Amino acid sequence: MIVPDYYYVIVGGGLAGLQLALSINEDIFFKGKKIAIIEPSLKDHNDKTWCFWEKGEGKWDEITTKSWKKGKFITKQQENLLDLGDYSYKMLRAIDFYEYAKQKLEKSTDIFFIQDKIQSIDPVTRTAIGAKKKYTAKHFFDSRPGKKYQDDPKNTVIYQHFKGWRIKTSAPAFDPEVFTMMDYRIKYKNTTSFTYILPFSETEALLEFTFFTPFMTEEAVYDEKLKEYLEQILKIKDWEVLETEKGMIPMTDFNFEKNSSKHITMIGTAGGWVKASSGYSFKNTEKKVAAIIENIKMGKPPGQGLSSIRFRKYDGIFLDVLARHNELGEKIFEKLYTRNKVQEIFRFLDEETKPSEELKIMLSLYHPQFLKSFFRKI
Incomplete structure (x- = not known):
């Protein structure tokens, strides 16, 4: 019998892949099992921002950028203050997470980072075909999203798409203790669209114009609405854009678990780990990873029972x-x-x-x- 190159291959070194690798690395059960994380990019820049809520202290607090205990929900008719009680709303920059994970994992003698792009996985031969070479493993954890969720007529797909500006103003403009969950005072016609604000100080904040729609839009629309919000709602005339980010998150009730098989478990967005009705994924990923670890240790298929x-x-x-x-x-x-x-x-x-x-x-x-x-x- 041919011995595979690795015990596990994790396809993708993003949120899901790195959280899974971190949990495996922390558990003595997996000691001695050779694991590869295969990712095409270096993950050396801040490509996104994650936010999540949780009670009290959490395992990611040392790399959390900022947290809030109060928020706002705003429409043209009213403004509601959201007292989070024993919850905190926390923000984490992707680059801080990537650097934290790499620092932890690179110390392991069992985990190997490989820069390559996986094109396909053969579940029979348990071989992943990369742009550079082939990789064999006992089991694959695959985070490549694909488009299968778009092809099933039984499921519904909404896209959460957004563009954000991290800005600095010349005069105080924000309350750093209160974030804005949704502000509907500036909208794109006949859509679910709103502004989301994470304030870091009185003069610095991340503003995102966000859509929950069944269609995408041109990039100029986000810029127009962000500018409109700054000038008409916040009455800011002078600001500097320090950083931009944009993204698209599929929100769907597609049953992603059926894409997993005996030797391939889909993870991350590809596994349906994005909460379909909100687009949040960070804490959901933490829970799914814990369930996978428990399944493996109990001798069950890794992806069993991950969704409700x-x-x-x-x-x-x-x-x-x-x-x-x-x-x-x-x-x-x-x-x-x-x-x-x-x-x-x-x-x-x-x-x-x-x-x-x-x-x-x-x-x-x-x-x-x-x-x-x-x-x-x-």
């Missing part, structure tokens, strides 16, 4: 409404944030609630279109 059918149905109903009536987004989120405590919302989005609590939240969002979407999806 119940919550995928909830997400599907919500996404169906936005896909068919995107203009309703502002009203739906207004009901969510004004009729529920933010702690309840966080627990629901973390999939930690009981059915009775979920029913309360779903009823708070009531609109006739939800009934139609309910019967289409359920």
